[in-house]
Amino acid sequence: MRRFVLIAVPYLWLLALFLVPFVIVFKIALSDAALAIPPYMPTMKDGLSAMFSQLDFENFVFLTEDDLYWKAYLSSLRIAFISTVLTLLFGYPIAYAMARAPHEWRATLMMLIILPFWTSFLIRVYAWIGILSTEGLLNRFLFWIGAISEPLTILNTSTAVYIGIVYTYIPFMILPIYAALERLDASLIEAAEDLGCSRMKAFWLITIPLSKGGIVAGCFLVFIPALGEFVIPSLLGGSGTLMIGKVLFEEFFSNRDWPVASAVAVILLLILIVPIILFQRNEQRQQEAEG
Amino acid sequence: MKQMLSTVAVLAIASTAAWAEEVRVYNWSDYIDEELLSKFEDETGIKLIYDVFDSNEVLETKMLAGSSGYDVVVPTGDFLQRMITAGAFQKLDQAQLPNAGNLWEVIKDRTEQYDAGNAHSINYMWGTTGLGVNVGKVAEILGDDAPVGSLELVFNPANMKKLAECGVHFLDAPTELIPAALTFVGEDPNSEDPEAFAKAEAVLSAIRPYVTKFHSSEYINALANGDICVAFGWSGDILQARDRADEAENGVEIAFNAPSEGALMWFDQMAIPTDAPNPEAAHTFLNFIMDAQNMAAASNYVYYANGNKASQEFLVEDVIGDPAIYPDAATLENLYTKAPYPQKVQRKVTRMWTKIKSGT
Numbered sequence: 001m002r003r004f005v006l007i008a009v010p011y012l013w014l015l016a017l018f019l020v021p022f023v024i025v026f027k028i029a030l031s032d033a034a035l036a037i038p039p040y041m042p043t044m045k046d047g048l049s050a051m052f053s054q055l056d057f058e059n060f061v062f063l064t065e066d067d068l069y070w071k072a073y074l075s076s077l078r079i080a081f082i083s084t085v086l087t088l089l090f091g092y093p094i095a096y097a098m099a100r101a102p103h104e105w106r107a108t109l110m111m112l113i114i115l116p117f118w119t120s121f122l123i124r125v126y127a128w129i130g131i132l133s134t135e136g137l138l139n140r141f142l143f144w145i146g147a148i149s150e151p152l153t154i155l156n157t158s159t160a161v162y163i164g165i166v167y168t169y170i171p172f173m174i175l176p177i178y179a180a181l182e183r184l185d186a187s188l189i190e191a192a193e194d195l196g197c198s199r200m201k202a203f204w205l206i207t208i209p210l211s212k213g214g215i216v217a218g219c220f221l222v223f224i225p226a227l228g229e230f231v232i233p234s235l236l237g238g239s240g241t242l243m244i245g246k247v248l249f250e251e252f253f254s255n256r257d258w259p260v261a262s263a264v265a266v267i268l269l270l271i272l273i274v275p276i277i278l279f280q281r282n283e284q285r286q287q288e289a290e291g
Numbered sequence: 292m293k294q295m296l297s298t299v300a301v302l303a304i305a306s307t308a309a310w311a312e313e314v315r316v317y318n319w320s321d322y323i324d325e326e327l328l329s330k331f332e333d334e335t336g337i338k339l340i341y342d343v344f345d346s347n348e349v350l351e352t353k354m355l356a357g358s359s360g361y362d363v364v365v366p367t368g369d370f371l372q373r374m375i376t377a378g379a380f381q382k383l384d385q386a387q388l389p390n391a392g393n394l395w396e397v398i399k400d401r402t403e404q405y406d407a408g409n410a411h412s413i414n415y416m417w418g419t420t421g422l423g424v425n426v427g428k429v430a431e432i433l434g435d436d437a438p439v440g441s442l443e444l445v446f447n448p449a450n451m452k453k454l455a456e457c458g459v460h461f462l463d464a465p466t467e468l469i470p471a472a473l474t475f476v477g478e479d480p481n482s483e484d485p486e487a488f489a490k491a492e493a494v495l496s497a498i499r500p501y502v503t504k505f506h507s508s509e510y511i512n513a514l515a516n517g518d519i520c521v522a523f524g525w526s527g528d529i530l531q532a533r534d535r536a537d538e539a540e541n542g543v544e545i546a547f548n549a550p551s552e553g554a555l556m557w558f559d560q561m562a563i564p565t566d567a568p569n570p571e572a573a574h575t576f577l578n579f580i581m582d583a584q585n586m587a588a589a590s591n592y593v594y595y596a597n598g599n600k601a602s603q604e605f606l607v608e609d610v611i612g613d614p615a616i617y618p619d620a621a622t623l624e625n626l627y628t629k630a631p632y633p634q635k636v637q638r639k640v641t642r643m644w645t646k647i648k649s650g651t
Contacts (some may be wrong), residue, residue, distance in 0.1 A: 033634060035377045037565075039355045068645060156504060239463070239505040242649040253348035254641040255467070256355060256634075263404065 091173030099181035180214030308415035324592035350484030398598035414598025425528030455501035
């Protein structure tokens with residue numbers, strides 16, 4: 001009985017916070033837009049049977065008819081992928097240095113990673129506007145040291161979007177990798193070196209594979225929110241940066257078309273969930289094979 | 292410590308008890324003299340919670356989702372009309388609005404087209420959409436005979452190419468820019484004809500590479516600081532930028548011009564949502580705003596004309612005497628209004644806007 005309760009808690013959590021909202025969104029995706037409150041039909045007011053009788057996949061068909069949506073999905077995937085790679089490239093050395101730092105420093109270093117969270121995310125993104133604008137701190141500094149003679153245009157370009165995403169999500173990359181590296185048994189590396197591995201080779205053969213769990217967790221934690229990111233591209237990116245978050249916003253706010261907006265969201269979820277499930281299957285199979 | 296805690300508790304209870312009622316107002320950003328907010332609380336004893344937005348689309352979505360919790364909101368005419376059809380607003384109780392006699396018939400006649408009989412709303416402010424120009428910089432780039440009073444300035448690629456180096460902002464509002472592009476090519480601004488739309492799209496796509504940003508509120512500061520030299524925006528916002536630049540004494544001189552080809556005239560209307568938690572307090576707020584001196588204070592602060600005849604004697608000369616704010620008869624002739632697009636057309640317009648902005 002106690003075991004049953006223990007298992008039920010996470011499932012209830014999943015049911016209330018994932019499945020129920022998903023069913024609602026999916027139902028709206030199958031409805032028609034209307035000029036009413038709420039702006040789609042049929043709704044609960046039409047009675048339970050009417051609510052489910054007039055549903056169809058029209059909105060999903062609509063998404064395939066306009067190349068805007070595919071371009072936006074692809075552009076978001078590209079931005080999320082590049083940001084994840086960049087975040088890993090910057091995050092891994094930081095996590096590695098933290099895990100190798102003397103024991104008494106680690107708590108302080110950890111604090112420094114977490115500290116930015118104490119300031120509102122929005123204020124930190126706004127601060128980047130002040131840093132990156134043509135009259136901003138970065139340009140003035142580069143001008144002052146004589147590296148440039150004309151101000152660089154960074155704000156309102158995709159470079160600024162990458163900077164914003166990497167900056168915002170890097171703690172989510174560092175923390176899981178640090179957790180994996182900290183647990184790593186130092187004697188394994190000593191053993192590898194004793195057996196003739198160079199330090200570099202030991203790093204590739206021992207450290208990287210043993211921190212794989214952390215790397216994968218970090219990549220997911222960065223990739224998933226970056227894919228649907230809306231705030232960073234709209235504040236730092238130019239009007240030309242096409243991302244699915246922006247398309248969702250326009251469907252929802254400018255077109256007042258909740259059904260199409262919901263259909264876009266459902267597809268986005270599928271794009272995320274299918275690879276994650278495939279990846280987990282693969283992991284499980286590997287573990288079983290090893291076990 | 293314990294005593295201190297109980298004192299705090301008593302204070303907390305006292306402060307909640309002091310507010311018998313509260314009213315939640317959702318208005319445009321930079322759109323009121325904030326002293327009016329505390330004046331309202333002092334006069335009526337109603338706690339005022341004041342929130343701001345910068346796009347009609349955000350407001351409309353909140354209204355259509357229902358239970359927004361707001362008692363007074365301020366949509367623009369064409370958005371108001373559609374939301375009335377959706378059943379989002381309640382009819383005003385005229386008995387609770389004794390100051391309604393102060394309203395200006397000229398404006399009431401025009402807002403009729405959005406709200407029949409003005410039954411659901413009162414006019415707060417109105418204005419035009421046009422060109423904000425950094426006088427010095429534009430003259431420097433395009434010469435003294437630059438077409439600062441014409442859409443040529445922003446819709447002619449040759450001019451825009453030169454202006455791009457000092458920065459041009461456009462409103463991120465397709466329902467304002469597309470009618471303007473239509474008047475530029477000699478079409479009816481209210482046209483929904485696909486061929487006319489194609490012409491407007493061609494105009495906007497040609498100048499797109501030279502637009503620094505599409506945004507509906509950033510241009511106030513950008514103009515005032517001299518970061519950009521032209522903005523296609525709302526009259527009062529541009530005049531606020533002019534004022535901020537004057538105050539900062541940074542040598543930036545800003546002017547507003549309604550385009551000679553015709554300018555969009557819009558009306559921001561105060562209305563009470565159907566599901567407003569405190570409709571009575573909302574009426575009290577509307578009545579407070581319609582007071583001649585209060586309305587004048589708001590206009591004197593934000594540089595927008597209002598729909599309140601009685602307030603005109605309290606307006607400063609800078610406002611009532613400025614033809615950019617209160618246009619003369621000839622300019623008034625040249626202003627057009629915009630009816631809302633039907634759903635299908637709206638989708639086309641949004642799609643066209645996305646295409647113009649992102650090239651996809």
